[in-house]
Amino acid sequence: MTNETTQARPVVDIAGVSKVFDARGQRATRVEALVGIDLSIAAGEFVSLIGPSGCGKSTLLRLIGDLTPPTSGTITVNGKPAERARRDRDYGMVFQAPVLFDWRTVQGNVELPLEISGTSKAQRAERAKEHLRLVELSDFAGHYPWQLSGGMQQRVAIARALAVDPALLLMDEPFGALDEMTRERMNLELLKIWERTETTIVFVTHSIAEAVFLSTRVVVMSPRPGRISSIIDIDLPRERNVETRELEQYFHLVTAVREALRGDERSAGSTDGDDDDLAERRVAAEGLSG
Amino acid sequence: MTAAEVATPAGRGGLGAGLMRGIRAWGPPTLLLVGLLAVWEIAVRSFGIKQFILPRPLAIAETWVTYLPELYAAARYTFLEILAGLVIGATAGIVIGMVTARYRFMQDSLMPFAVAASSVPILAFAPIFNNWFGLDQQLSKAMVAAVLCFFPVMINTVRGLTNVDARALELLRSYAASEVAVFRKLRVPNSLPYVFTALRLAVTLATIGAVVGEYFAAPRSSLGQYIATYSAFLNFERSWAAIVFACIIGIGLYLIVAIAERIVMPWYDRQAEWR
Numbered sequence: 001m002t003n004e005t006t007q008a009r010p011v012v013d014i015a016g017v018s019k020v021f022d023a024r025g026q027r028a029t030r031v032e033a034l035v036g037i038d039l040s041i042a043a044g045e046f047v048s049l050i051g052p053s054g055c056g057k058s059t060l061l062r063l064i065g066d067l068t069p070p071t072s073g074t075i076t077v078n079g080k081p082a083e084r085a086r087r088d089r090d091y092g093m094v095f096q097a098p099v100l101f102d103w104r105t106v107q108g109n110v111e112l113p114l115e116i117s118g119t120s121k122a123q124r125a126e127r128a129k130e131h132l133r134l135v136e137l138s139d140f141a142g143h144y145p146w147q148l149s150g151g152m153q154q155r156v157a158i159a160r161a162l163a164v165d166p167a168l169l170l171m172d173e174p175f176g177a178l179d180e181m182t183r184e185r186m187n188l189e190l191l192k193i194w195e196r197t198e199t200t201i202v203f204v205t206h207s208i209a210e211a212v213f214l215s216t217r218v219v220v221m222s223p224r225p226g227r228i229s230s231i232i233d234i235d236l237p238r239e240r241n242v243e244t245r246e247l248e249q250y251f252h253l254v255t256a257v258r259e260a261l262r263g264d265e266r267s268a269g270s271t272d273g274d275d276d277d278l279a280e281r282r283v284a285a286e287g288l289s290g
Numbered sequence: 291m292t293a294a295e296v297a298t299p300a301g302r303g304g305l306g307a308g309l310m311r312g313i314r315a316w317g318p319p320t321l322l323l324v325g326l327l328a329v330w331e332i333a334v335r336s337f338g339i340k341q342f343i344l345p346r347p348l349a350i351a352e353t354w355v356t357y358l359p360e361l362y363a364a365a366r367y368t369f370l371e372i373l374a375g376l377v378i379g380a381t382a383g384i385v386i387g388m389v390t391a392r393y394r395f396m397q398d399s400l401m402p403f404a405v406a407a408s409s410v411p412i413l414a415f416a417p418i419f420n421n422w423f424g425l426d427q428q429l430s431k432a433m434v435a436a437v438l439c440f441f442p443v444m445i446n447t448v449r450g451l452t453n454v455d456a457r458a459l460e461l462l463r464s465y466a467a468s469e470v471a472v473f474r475k476l477r478v479p480n481s482l483p484y485v486f487t488a489l490r491l492a493v494t495l496a497t498i499g500a501v502v503g504e505y506f507a508a509p510r511s512s513l514g515q516y517i518a519t520y521s522a523f524l525n526f527e528r529s530w531a532a533i534v535f536a537c538i539i540g541i542g543l544y545l546i547v548a549i550a551e552r553i554v555m556p557w558y559d560r561q562a563e564w565r
Contacts, residue, residue, distance in 0.1 A: 067460055086466055093464040099457045103479040103557050112475065116465045144557050 009079050011168055011200045012041040012064055017073030019059055019226075032225035033059045037073065039219065039228065043167075046194060046201045048211035048218045050257065056226025057204045058172050064202060065093055065170050078167055089117055091168040092161030096176045098153040100145035100160075107132065107141040110160045117164060131159040134193060151182040158190070162197060169201045175210070187213055191240055208261070212236075212253045213245060220260040230260045345527045353527040354534055360511065365535040368513040371428045371500040372493075372539060375435020380492055383440045384485065387447025391477070397448065404448075408441035416503045425507040431514075435499035439492035446488035450481025483558055486551040493543040501536050 017037040022030050034056040041047050049057040062068045063075055066082040077085035085091065092113075100109045110128040119127070132138050135155040145153055154174060161169060175183040187210060194201055205211050211218045215234050222229040234253055236244060244250055327347045333339070334346045341349065354361065390396045416434050423430035454476055462472050504514020513532050520528040551558070 065464055067463060086464065089466055091464070093461065095457055095461070097457060099455065099461050101458070101476070101479065103482075103555065113465045115475070116462070116467045116471050 010040040010076075011043050011045075011078060012039070012202065013074075013076040014039040014060075014064070015074050015076075017060075017063060017070045017075060019056065019063060019068070020071045034063075034070075034226040036227060039231075041200060041202065043200055044198055046203065046214055046216045048203045048205055048215040049221060050205055050208065050211045050218055051221030051226075051229075051261070052206070052223055054223040054226070055221040056223070057221050059226065060221075061170050061172050061202060061204050064168075065091060067093075085168075089113070089164055090166060091170055092164060092166040094154075094157050094161045094169070094171045094174045096173040098145070098150075098157040100153055100156055102145060104145075105141065106137060106143050106145065106148070106156050109145065109156055110163050113160060113164050127163050128159075131163045132156075134162065134196070135159045135189065151178050151186060154178065154186065155189070158193070162193065162199070165197075166199060169199050171201065171203045173204050173206065176206070183207075183210065188241070190214065208254055208257045209245070212250060212257055213240065218253075218257055220257060229263065232256055232260060342524045342526050345530055349527050350530040350534065354531040357528060357531060361516070361531055361535055364511045364513050364516045364532065365539065367428070367509070367511055368431075368500050368504065368536070369539050371431040371503075371512075372435055372496045372543070374428065374432035375496045375500060376439055376492060376543070378432065379436035379439025379496065380443050380489060382436070383443025383488070383492075384447050386440075387444040388451065390444070391448045391451035397452070401445070401448065404441055404445050408445060412438050412441075413499065413502055416499075417506045419503065420507045426509050431500045431503035431508065431512075434503040435496035438495040438499040442491050442495070443485065443488040446484040447481060450484030451477045453484075454480050482555050486547065486555070489547045489551075490544060493547055494540060497536060497540040497543070 014037050017034060018032070019034040020030060021033055037060060049060060051057050059068070063070050064077065064082060066075075066077075066086040075082040078088075078090045080088070100106075101112065104112065107125070107128050110131055111124045114124040114127060129138070129141070132141055135158055137152060137155055137159065140148060140152065145156065148156065154177075158174070161171075175186050178186060190201075191214060203211075203214060212234055218232045218234060219228055220230045220232065221227065232253065236247065236249060236253065330344075331347050334344055345353075390400050413434070415437070416431075419434050419437075420430045423433050451473075458476055459472070462476060467475070501514045501517070504512045505518050508515045510516070510519065513536050516532040517529045517536075520526070520532070
């Protein structure tokens with residue numbers, strides 16, 4: 001492979017992917033979580049996946065991370081199959097819950113992926129320190145997770161994901177459990193980290209405001225079956241801060257994403273009306289408040 | 291602000307604060323124990339309760355001191371049985387629990403029996419164990435204690451190793467962790483609180499198993515026989531003195547497990563305090 005193609009190669013390339021959840025071949029429980037997904041993510045991008053519950057956004061993230069296999073199609077991460085990428089530890093993952101180990105200190109938790117990849121003890125300590133500094137938790141290295149607030153725990157989880165210097169960071173509603181104020185602060189911190197590490201981020205959220213504020217592109221998804229309904233480029237200045245949320249352009253983009261989601265709501269509402277509608281309304285309402 | 295300063299004299303660290311905490315933790319139960327013994331002593335005296343029904347605490351203490359050498363010899367004999375039973379039962383429980391947790395089919399086939407067996411009155415087998423392993427052998431009593439300890443330790447080991455957070459497993463999968471790494475870094479630490487809970491139970495069960503096992507057949511110089519023999523002679527003070535020794539062994543072993551727990555899992559106890 002020549003040098004040019006290596007540079008142009010996307011970090012994530014998803015082609016014709018579908019995912020069917022099929023409980024032991026029973027027709028009745030067959031759920032088409034995702035159909036016909038094509039998506040290419042370039043190095044250094046910050047891509048948000050947004051959509052109502054049941055649109056398969058988390059499933060798509062889990063497919064990229066090879067935590068579950070696709071039913072059909074191919075997923076390429078860093079130019080290799082997703083499974084190889086996972087085995088090569090090419091990505092870091094942050095879930096909605098911090099999932100820290102109670103028996104490890106903050107530092108020990110950040111060292112965990114390094115321990116598993118066989119990094120030497122001295123290097124482990126050094127890298128953990130460095131990444132705790134990045135998330136501004138250096139003073140808490142010796143604390144146990146339960147001594148920290150929810151926001152701090154999630155920052156530990158981010159430091160842990162970054163500790164292996166991944167080419168790709170996969171985040172599944174990482175700030176979903178935090179209050180609005182903490183969430184906004186975490187958004188700013190995440191952007192700082194993204195700037196400094198130059199990593200590629202795929203970010204699942206159900207907050208329109210968050211998606212627009214953070215991303216270079218927002219992928220709007222819709223349910224039954226889960227699919228990409230539109231992709232919106234976020235052409236805000238790369239340098240983002242508190243004022244970004246007050247830009248006219250920001251409001252336009254929030255409106256654009258909201259309308260893209262509303263379009264889904266209408267079409268979904270016309271086919272049937274189960275409890276998923278509630279989640280969709282919640283997303284729309286959140287957009288109005290954000 | 292002065293009110294706040296006055297209100298937190300124990301807030302300062304150091305020896306004084308530690309002593310205060312110690313007194314606060316141990317003071318009330320100690321007072322209660324002394325109070326109960328006093329009530330017992332006074333009640334027996336004032337209601338004229340016959341000594342063969344309930345001896346006075348002071349009389350028991352006197353007997354305890356008088357017969358200390360032979361009581362000590364009996365306690366030593368029984369203590370070895372308890373210790374051997376604990377080591378055999380707990381080790382077997384942990385090892386077999388680990389193997390069972392590893393294989394799904396073993397969990398499916400073994401666990402129902404283990405749970406059923408743990409609710410069987412195993413002590414009822416004591417005379418049979420005496421027959422199998424020798425009437426006057428320490429081994430037979432140790433085996434009763436071992437079987438009693440085995441089931442809770444085995445069951446809790448399996449539960450602790452398998453009852454892991456699915457999200458933590460997923461996290462380790464994202465690190466491409468080997469099964470050995472999952473076992474060492476997630477399953478084993480996760481199982482420790484379960485195993486220690488079982489061990490606390492096991493020390494009590496082992497003590498009961500050994501002493502009751504000795505009731506059926508054992509040399510004179512064992513706590514069980516000591517209690518049984520002097521009860522038969524209506525010399526209850528000496529039975530009570532031996533029971534005190536059995537209590538010391540039981541409580542002592544329990545404290546050792548509790549201390550070991552704090553050393554092995556420094557995160558655990560404090561976590562409970564914080565919640």
